[in-house]
Amino acid sequence: MTAAVDLTASERARLWDRLRPGxxxxxxxxxxxxxxxxxxxxxxxxxxxxVDELGAADALELVLRRQLLATPxxxxxxxxxxxxxxxxxxxxxxxxxxxxxxxxFLRWQPRMSGELIESVFRMAAASSAVLLxxxxxxxxxxxxxxxxxxxxxxxxxxxxxxxxxxxxxxxxVGTRAATGYGSHVATExxxxxxxxxxxxxxxxxxxxxxxxxxxxxxxxxxxxxxxxGGLHAxxxxxxxxxIARVARTGLVVAxxxxxxxxxxxxxxxxxxxxxxxxxxxxxIEAGLRSGSINTANHASELGRPLGVVPGPITSPxxxxxxxxxxxxxxxxxxxxxxxxxxxxxxxAPPDPLAPLADPDDPRYGRVRSALSRRAxxxxxxxxxxxxxxxxxxxxxxxVLLLDGTVRKTDAGWxxxxxxx
Amino acid sequence: MGVAxxxxxxxxxxxxxxxxxxxxxxxxxxxxxxxxxxxxSLAEAAHRVLSAASNSGCSLAQSRVTANLSPAVLxxxxxxxxxxxxxxxxxxxxRVSPQSIATTMHLGELGLDGRVRPVLGVLPAVHAAVASGxxxxxxxxxxxxxxxxxxxxxxxxxxxxxxxxxxHGGDFTPIxxxxxxxxxxxxxxxxxxxxxxxxxxxxAVRALVVAAAGGHHLxxxxxxxxxxxxxxxxxxGILPDLGEQAALEATSIxxxxxxxxxxxxxxRPPYEAPHHTASAAALVGxxxxxxxxxxxxxxxxxxxxxxxxxEFQAVALDALRQPLESGRITISRANHQAEFPARFQLVxxxxxxxxxxxxxxxxxxSCTPGRRRLYLSRLSGPxxxxxxxxxxxxxxxxxxxxxxxxxxxxxxxxxxELVTQARGAARERFATLGWELNGHTPSRWLTDGPGRLxxxxxxxxENYYQSHGMTxxxxxxxxxVAWTLADLDGVATPGAEHLGAAxxxxxxxxx
Numbered sequence: 009m010t011a012a013v014d015l016t017a018s019e020r021a022r023l024w025d026r027l028r029p030g031x032x033x034x035x036x037x038x039x040x041x042x043x044x045x046x047x048x049x050x051x052x053x054x055x056x057x058x059v060d061e062l063g064a065a066d067a068l069e070l071v072l073r074r075q076l077l078a079t080p081x082x083x084x085x086x087x088x089x090x091x092x093x094x095x096x097x098x099x100x101x102x103x104x105x106x107x108x109x110x111x112x113f114l115r116w117q118p119r120m121s122g123e124l125i126e127s128v129f130r131m132a133a134a135s136s137a138v139l140l141x142x143x144x145x146x147x148x149x150x151x152x153x154x155x156x157x158x159x160x161x162x163x164x165x166x167x168x169x170x171x172x173x174x175x176x177x178x179x180x181v182g183t184r185a186a187t188g189y190g191s192h193v194a195t196e197x198x199x200x201x202x203x204x205x206x207x208x209x210x211x212x213x214x215x216x217x218x219x220x221x222x223x224x225x226x227x228x229x230x231x232x233x234x235x236x237g238g239l240h241a242x243x244x245x246x247x248x249x250x251i252a253r254v255a256r257t258g259l260v261v262a263x264x265x266x267x268x269x270x271x272x273x274x275x276x277x278x279x280x281x282x283x284x285x286x287x288x289x290x291x292i293e294a295g296l297r298s299g300s301i302n303t304a305n306h307a308s309e310l311g312r313p314l315g316v317v318p319g320p321i322t323s324p325x326x327x328x329x330x331x332x333x334x335x336x337x338x339x340x341x342x343x344x345x346x347x348x349x350x351x352x353x354x355x356a357p358p359d360p361l362a363p364l365a366d367p368d369d370p371r372y373g374r375v376r377s378a379l380s381r382r383a384x385x386x387x388x389x390x391x392x393x394x395x396x397x398x399x400x401x402x403x404x405x406x407v408l409l410l411d412g413t414v415r416k417t418d419a420g421w422x423x424x425x426x427x428x
Numbered sequence: 429m430g431v432a433x434x435x436x437x438x439x440x441x442x443x444x445x446x447x448x449x450x451x452x453x454x455x456x457x458x459x460x461x462x463x464x465x466x467x468x469s470l471a472e473a474a475h476r477v478l479s480a481a482s483n484s485g486c487s488l489a490q491s492r493v494t495a496n497l498s499p500a501v502l503x504x505x506x507x508x509x510x511x512x513x514x515x516x517x518x519x520x521x522x523r524v525s526p527q528s529i530a531t532t533m534h535l536g537e538l539g540l541d542g543r544v545r546p547v548l549g550v551l552p553a554v555h556a557a558v559a560s561g562x563x564x565x566x567x568x569x570x571x572x573x574x575x576x577x578x579x580x581x582x583x584x585x586x587x588x589x590x591x592x593x594x595x596h597g598g599d600f601t602p603i604x605x606x607x608x609x610x611x612x613x614x615x616x617x618x619x620x621x622x623x624x625x626x627x628x629x630x631x632a633v634r635a636l637v638v639a640a641a642g643g644h645h646l647x648x649x650x651x652x653x654x655x656x657x658x659x660x661x662x663x664x665g666i667l668p669d670l671g672e673q674a675a676l677e678a679t680s681i682x683x684x685x686x687x688x689x690x691x692x693x694x695x696r697p698p699y700e701a702p703h704h705t706a707s708a709a710a711l712v713g714x715x716x717x718x719x720x721x722x723x724x725x726x727x728x729x730x731x732x733x734x735x736x737x738x739e740f741q742a743v744a745l746d747a748l749r750q751p752l753e754s755g756r757i758t759i760s761r762a763n764h765q766a767e768f769p770a771r772f773q774l775v776x777x778x779x780x781x782x783x784x785x786x787x788x789x790x791x792x793x794s795c796t797p798g799r800r801r802l803y804l805s806r807l808s809g810p811x812x813x814x815x816x817x818x819x820x821x822x823x824x825x826x827x828x829x830x831x832x833x834x835x836x837x838x839x840x841x842x843x844x845e846l847v848t849q850a851r852g853a854a855r856e857r858f859a860t861l862g863w864e865l866n867g868h869t870p871s872r873w874l875t876d877g878p879g880r881l882x883x884x885x886x887x888x889x890e891n892y893y894q895s896h897g898m899t900x901x902x903x904x905x906x907x908x909v910a911w912t913l914a915d916l917d918g919v920a921t922p923g924a925e926h927l928g929a930a931x932x933x934x935x936x937x938x939x
Contacts, residue, residue, distance in 0.1 A: 196894075387932070398631070399929070403913075403926070404925065406935070410889055
């Protein structure tokens with residue numbers, strides 16, 4: 009549906025080259041999807057079905073009216089015509105047409121402005137974003153669980169590779185009015201997840217979101233911020249530095265096009281995306297009417313595991329968490345390992361860290377067999393028993409200490425598990 | 429009746445400012461007046477100059493002499509201006525060439541008999557003179573060795589005022605005098621101490637080597653008689669020779685603190701072990717008129733050993749925080765301030781408790797737990813935070829003593845070679861970064877910079893750090909020490925075993 013845009017074919021070709029380096033470029037499909045994302049709010053099920061069943065471009069051709077419709081009557085008449093045309097197309101393909109085409113047209117028609125659509129293309133051309141489609145290898149397959157409410161495309165700033173591996177990711181969400189406890193827990197969880205190679209997904213808001221992103225960044229881990237507005241500006245502006253850092257080392261994602269301001273409705277649809285993309289949603293702190301409750305509800309509706317961090321029953325910042333524990337199928341989580349176990353269906357054991365001690369190095373075995381579980385021994389004693397130099401023994405003991413297989417007491421070293 | 433002018437230098441710390449020394453002879457009652465913000469010892473110059481001049485064959489006692497040191501706002505102290513004042517007055521009296529003294533800088537104290545005596549700070553003063561464009565300096569013969577260390581200036585040694593006047597074209601009969609020379613510096617005991625004297629205590633010796641190689645500050649904790657002092661005294665011996673810049677700095681400080689003891693460039697690291705009754709001023713420096721450097725400054729590029737560290741006054745210990753952080757000491761007074769280099773390696777030693785018997789296998793500690801805790805808590809957190817290595821030192825058992833020679837460490841010279849190589853590797857790595865030693869590495873470089881270790885190695889440490897309540901500082905210290913261990917092994921980056929050894933060293937920590 010290339011006629012929808014007042015850009016020349018070569019201008020568009022240059023744009024797609026910028027937005028989709030190294031990816032398949034189908035001008036018609038891309039243009040149509042971008043236009044659809046301008047016309048409809050995220051999660052518009054009617055659009056989802058149209059695009060799925062007719063293809064974005066064909067559906068757009070049936071629906072788009074560029075001419076000015078001056079009166080409400082004219083709009084309604086046009087809506088009727090569009091509904092008929094769509095119905096005809098479905099009939100021709102032997103499919104059952106979706107309901108609500110007329111109502112949909114009334115929603116989409118006000119945005120069918122060449123200027124609006126073009127401004128999105130201009131802003132996209134000026135950005136360094138990557139535009140992902142469901143046909144791309146990096147596309148997060150989990151998004152398909154949203155069915156007809158799945159996103160049509162994703163605007164991405166940063167490294168898109170982690171999107172394909174979101175089965176090892178957790179959404180850490182919570183109130184903007186985080187308490188010291190909530191911030192502490194968010195930091196611990198985000199750092200722990202990051203250390204285990206899990207991506208930390210959140211919404212870039214103040215409070216828990218920002219703390220989670222920050223901790224993941226500090227731990228050099230992967231973190232993804234899902235924005236409610238377009239990528240032309242980061243919201244909230246007080247976190248724009250942080251979100252820019254996320255874009256540099258992680259990924260910032262938006263479903264809505266450039267220029268779209270974040271509104272309450274879009275926060276809710278953003279929450280559905282966070283819940284869908286991640287392997288587990290963890291609510292760290294939430295008041296009774298918090299947006300994170302909405303994310304949690306989406307997660308449990310999608311059948312995603314839901315973890316909740318309990319707090320003091322006297323804390324209003326934890327009241328929503330306790331309500332979730334009461335009313336929703338959810339689990340109490342108190343550690344990173346529990347989050348990971350929850351994401352993996354509660355069966356698989358948490359990823360153990362690879363031991364620092366080289367398993368092929370026989371010296372570690374010699375040191376361990378020189379240790380006792382009960383009687384603490386000094387380095388000199390262990391060195392003598394294992395036939396190794398004292399300095400070497402101390403170094404090997406240190407490695408085993410980091411692996412947690414030996415322990416240091418005031419009186420000396422003991423082994424934690426049976427040697428061998 | 430006339431005016432003559434010459435040059436001298438006023439020192440503030442190690443930096444010097446050129447001072448014009450003017451003398452005028454005018455008509456009036458005989459008087460010798462010195463003006464231009466002199467301190468007491470400098471105000472007494474009048475007596476020395478008058479006596480020395482008359483004993484050198486040029487009596488000024490019947491003249492009205494005004495000597496002025498300018499700029500007047502600059503505080504001036506000490507006796508090094510004597511020679512300049514005397515020559516300016518003699519030139520004003522027409523007995524020496526005013527042109528000759530005008531372009532020459534003069535340093536030296538005068539004896540009443542006219543001999544020129546050595547003064548403090550000749551090396552930094554001559555340095556300042558060269559920097560200000562002076563090309564000729566006249567120094568006491570006892571300070572010639574120092575002045576000769578500075579390139580780009582002609583140093584003229586003189587033994588007496590008479591000789592100086594003759595040098596400047598004065599018509600005097602030369603009389604040979606016995607030159608005043610400073611007593612030669614005694615050989616330092618620490619240069620004789622060898623690491624192979626230490627029996628047993630391999631872990632502590634190892635820690636000493638690591639501390640030397642990485643420039644890490646070291647804390648030795650052990651009962652009396654365990655050999656803490658013995659170990660500390662062997663630290664300078666295993667440090668490499670000072671580099672050119674460091675040697676110049678160390679020599680300048682010695683020139684400022686020990687009268688005429690500089691015979692050549694100081695190339696071995698200094699060693700300072702102030703007693704635990706030392707005040708803050710004694711440690712970092714002080715004084716109201718002339719600001720004198722303290723032990724921490726004298727230990728620059730060497731070792732500062734504080735035995736019985738908890739017995740020091742808390743203010744004295746905490747005064748060390750600035751130099752530990754920045755490597756410099758700034759001492760401010762109402763009208764001036766002096767800055768000294770103070771980048772030393774700190775070695776602290778302490779008993780485990782006031783009676784010293786706690787933790788000794790056959791000892792019987794009589795201290796209550798509260799008293800024990802209080803004792804070591806006198807070492808403040810911020811101070812201990814800067815100490816990378818905390819090592820227990822055990823008393824030798826009779827069995828170890830019997831092993832004697834078998835348990836002897838390697839000789840200092842051999843270890844010094846190792847330390848020099850390790851320091852070289854670190855210097856190469858940090859060449860463009862502004863520091864030279866692992867002990868000075870900023871934490872950023874280790875956690876976010878090029879010094880970040882691969883995930884496989886760092887993840888277990890992070891895990892340990894989280895689960896054992898280790899502080900961030902402790903974590904950084906382990907990484908710093910691991911880099912030093914890698915340097916000692918001649919490896920480019922630390923591996924699992926270096927990290928293990930660093931953790932083992934840390935786990936040996938007494939507190």
